[in-house]
Amino acid sequence: MSEPPSRSEQRQAALAYHEFPRPGKLAVTATKPCATAADLTLAYSPGVAEPVREIARDPNAAYRYTNKGNLVAVISDGSAILGLGNLGPLASKPVMEGKAVLFKRFADIDVYDIEVAASSPQHFIETVAAIAPTFGGINLEDIAAPHCFEIEKALTERLDIPVFHDDQHGTAVIICAGLINALKVQGKVLESARIVCLGAGAAGLASMNLLLSMGARAENILLVDSKGVIHSGRTDLNPYKQPFARETDRRTLAEAMVGADVFVGVSGPNLVTPEMVRSMAPRPVVFALANPDPEIRPEAAHAVRDDLVMATGRSDYPNQVNNVLGFPFIFRGALDARAKRITPPMLIAAVHALAELAQEPVPPEVLAAYGLTALSFGRDYILPKPFDPRLIERVPPAVAAAAPCEG
The missing domain is CATH 3.40.50.720 (NAD(P)-binding Rossmann-like Domain)
Structure with missing residues (x-):
């Protein structure tokens, strides 16, 4: 059996992962063709004027003609980064990029990571409120208590899109x-x-x-x-x-x-x-x-x-309590329902969907992904595994069904 990597080896592997072959973990990719002059006239001027006019007439048209309905902002001030503490907004960027990767991998949600140098909770609130029209939802991340409570409450009340503080x-x-x-x-x-x-x-x-x-x-x-x-x-x-x-x-x-x-x-x-x-x-x-x-x-x-x-919270012991089981699928359900907020009944629906899934037989592809021969509900298996393909099938519909009807 090979020796596990040393702390120094792990550090170097993590740094290399983030630096090569290009820095960071995210890139922007065009979703429409842009290979000809005709494509350009549709993508930008003059074709872009048509959806602009439609959205000016009806703001809900933004969900039809732009990526707003599948775009989440992952936003932090860097005041409580993982277990590392208050290291500032710029230092939080690798974590926010990582969160974006998880959104995309598990729920096919696009993300812009945004790191805010805010001097106060009110400054942070005003900054997020000002950029909110871009997004279909806001995921607050790594913001220290008690400011996080004030920020989440104020933004939930002000905005007409879901605001979710994952650490809460x-x-x-x-x-x-x-x-x-x-x-x-x-x-x-x-x-x-x-x-x-x-x-x-x-x-x-x-x-x-x-x-x-x-x-x-x-x-x-x-x-x-x-x-x-x-x-x-x-x-x-x-x-x-x-x-x-x-x-x-x-x-x-x-x-x-x-x-x-x-x-x-x-x-x-x-x-x-x-x-x-x-x-x-x-x-x-x-x-x-x-x-x-x-x-x-x-x-x-x-x-x-x-x-x-x-x-x-660790992956090397049974029963890892891992937030990736929640936030991608909760947001997927909220976006699919065009919810204006994430409510306690939506959260409770996610709880029950996750709990019930863990009580069902584990499919072979999950066993294969984790190198296991058997796994069943019991003392060492109380939560689904993150790579369980049934999560996207079960949790978002449960969350969407519990969303309030807001005509």
Whole structure:
């Protein structure tokens, strides 16, 4: 067996991938012929004047005569880049290009990546609002909390196209789909599950809010931030954390996890000890999603619990919670429905479509893509694989069917 590549080798491979044979991961390709003088008269002047006049008469004609209906902006200020932090808008460009590649590969959606040097949330909001007519949807990416909440809310209210913050709602959809199935495997139900969430930023708050929309009980959720349990006696909570303040005498993560059915970590590495996992209820569910290093390694968790369902954000362990299962297909459904916004029922429809797909037999082409001989719903398979061709068949129609009718 060959040795895995070293960290230095991985770094060089990643840099070479992005530099050669031409820099970056994206290019613009013409979709109409442009080989003759006649083609040019249609593509530009004078032929282009005809769709211009039609769109001036009826703005909806832009969906007929331009790429607006299949074009999404992936936009960031670079304030929360993956696990790297606030490195600025220019440094976020490789990530935004990568997101564009995933949109195209999995849902055939075209993307312009846009990196904004914004001095304030309001500056960012005004910038995005000003360029919004170009697009059929807006995907906000890698924007730090709590500004991301203000930005997403303001743009959703102002624009007549879907606005989606993947770090909030995309992550929430995949967490909820995986959690429904993990609880099913463990013989438990969401309505009675005791849940601890470590991390009160975009992903944690959105995930817990979506779980509440799906039937989780508020009194069964304990949210933990860097200062401990979010309880009713704290006076340092922003408006987004305040609804999760509970009447409880638990103050630390260790205290919160005693008797818990579910742990969801969207925080940082190595914050959960084996003793904390040991203290959880029988047949627990642990989602340790910090990347690249989870809150607790699966090996450490399994060493103290043999009745565990475990998920991480990594591809080298079973049950990867991967946003690529969500955002391309959610946007595909929203664009197909010509939705003006992405609503909680649309997100919940995506959750159920993903959860139900994982319960079905796995087709041979998926096994082949991952070098597997067998895979079935259970402790090590609670979410579909990203290369499952059924995702594009199931998730977008479910999302589109749940979209509000807006005549």
